[in-house]
Amino acid sequence: MNTVKERTIGQVVTDDYRAAQVFRNYGLDFCCGGNLTIEEACEKKNVDPTKVHTALQGLTDKNGKEDNYDQWSLDFLVDYIVNNHHQFSRKKLPEIGAYAKKVAKVHGERHPELTEIYYEFTKLHSEMINHLDKEEELLFPYIKEMVEAEKNNETPEQPDYISAANPVSMMEDEHDDAGAAIAKIRELSNDFTPPEDACTTYRILFENLEGFEKDLHKHVHLENNILFPKALELEKRLN
Structure with a gap:
């Protein structure tokens, strides 16, 4: 199984659509540019990937996961x-x-x-x-x-x-x-x-x-x- 760092941002959003707002906050394209890893997308936008990973980790501690469109x-x-x-x-x-x-x-x-x-x-x-x-x-x-x-x-x-x-x-x-x-x-x-x-x-x-x-x-x-x-x-x- 791929780790979060190896998965593309499109896959991360597919797993939990709440991640879309995290990527949106940092100006990262999760739809048309969804084939990039978080590190690749952050490098392209000059964003600190650590901050993005921390924000994503915060989602796992919250309830209210959206519909699982992938299912x-x-x-x-x-x-x-x-x-x-x-x-x-x-x-x-x-x-x-x-x-x-x-x-x-x-x-x-x-x-x-x-x-x-x-x-x-x-x-x-x-x-x-x-x-x-x-x-x-x-x-x-x-x-x-x-x-x-x-x-x-x-x-x-x-x-x-x-x-x-x-x-x-x-x-x-x-x-x-x-x-x-x-x-x-x-x-x-x-x-x-x-x-x-x-x-x-x-x-x-x-x-x-x-x-x-x-x-x-x-x-x-x-x-x-x-x-x-x-x-x-x-x-x-x-x-």
Whole structure:
């Protein structure tokens, strides 16, 4: 069994999602960058790994461990992702976009970074909707078909894209793009910190952006670190 130091941060979060907040506190990417060990991720961000390990150790002394997503069936996990994270994105993307447009128009002259934030978020909005559609129309139905085939001891019908590895690779690349976009927005917004002269709408925008980032990180983690690897393993077993 791998020790905590040998496991990737994606595996640590998979075992206990409360660890996500620890990594978030230290600016460590546990979703798109979840394939790094704690030491590797800390070195990349110039963070003391001892502090991270101490914070993680503190979790073991507390109750309230979150749902163990790693133990869920893949079809249930797919439905959870669609009903929670996909629906959240479809609802919040246009809402946040409207806030970003209004704030950039009113305050953009004094705070030009708002125009950049609006541009980055508009691009992210478009790309994410396209991404969600592809998952829901192509990859997710095939994963659920494979789950059903295994239950019935059958071989699933081969999809047009031949192997799940093809769309999975594409989805992971698009996750990287979304992660980079929200990271840039975080940088432009000074870690979602509104200036002293910010109006209520300005502050609501930054609060929503931070909430969207948090949801996106969990969304990508569930897919990159749990759903996709298990789907590829399942496909291999069936074939």
